[in-house]
Each structure stands twice: as C-alpha cells, then as structure tokens.
Amino acid sequence: MGGGNGLKSHMSREKNAAKKAAEKGGGGGKEGIKERTESKIGTSCAICRAPFTSTKMKAQLISHWETKHSKNTFVECFPDETPP
Numbered sequence: 001m002g003g004g005n006g007l008k009s010h011m012s013r014e015k016n017a018a019k020k021a022a023e024k025g026g027g028g029g030k031e032g033i034k035e036r037t038e039s040k041i042g043t044s045c046a047i048c049r050a051p052f053t054s055t056k057m058k059a060q061l062i063s064h065w066e067t068k069h070s071k072n073t074f075v076e077c078f079p080d081e082t083p084p
Contacts, residue, residue, distance in 0.1 A: 045069070045077050058084070 037039070042054030047069050052061060064084055065077045074083045 043078060043080055046079055047072060048075055 042052055044051045044066060050064065050068075052064075054082075058081070061078055061081060062074070065072075065074050069077050074081070
C-alpha cells in the first residue's frame with residue numbers, strides 16, 4: 001500500500017491559491033498592468049521623454065538635466081518641477 005501525497009498536494013494548492021489572492025494584482029499579465037504603469041511614474045523629461053519614478057530625488061533630476069540637456073534650462077526639461 002502506497003502512502004500517497006494527495007493530502008500534501010491539496011494543502012499546497014490551497015496555500016498557493018491563498019498567497020496569489022493576497023497579492024492583489026500588480027503581477028504579470030493584464031491584471032496588474034495598471035499598478036505597474038500608473039503608480040510609479042511621477043514625472044518625465046519633456047525633451048527626451050525619459051520617465052522618472054515618483055520616488056526619485058530631485059538630485060537625480062538635476063543630474064539628468066546637467067548630463068543630457070545642459071544647453072536647455074531645467075524648466076524646459078522638467079516644466080512641472082521647481083528649478084534648483
């Protein structure tokens with residue numbers, strides 16, 4: 001007589017289903033596309049359209065402006081941000 005792993009497999013499936021339900025979107029596929037795209041983009045460069053997340057510090061915006069678009073003003077590059 002075999003011991004079988006039916007109960008172990010059943011419990012594993014239940015545990016994985018509960019874990020997946022707790023994640024609430026944000027994963028791959030069409031379910032989480034809104035969380036992946038809209039929640040993190042804070043601003044973007046008006047010249048080259050490089051996206052910057054909302055968690056980026058102002059120093060990183062200034063660094064982008066100085067290295068990539070030094071001939072333009074900071075306001076031309078990031079019109080929604082206050083100039084340094």
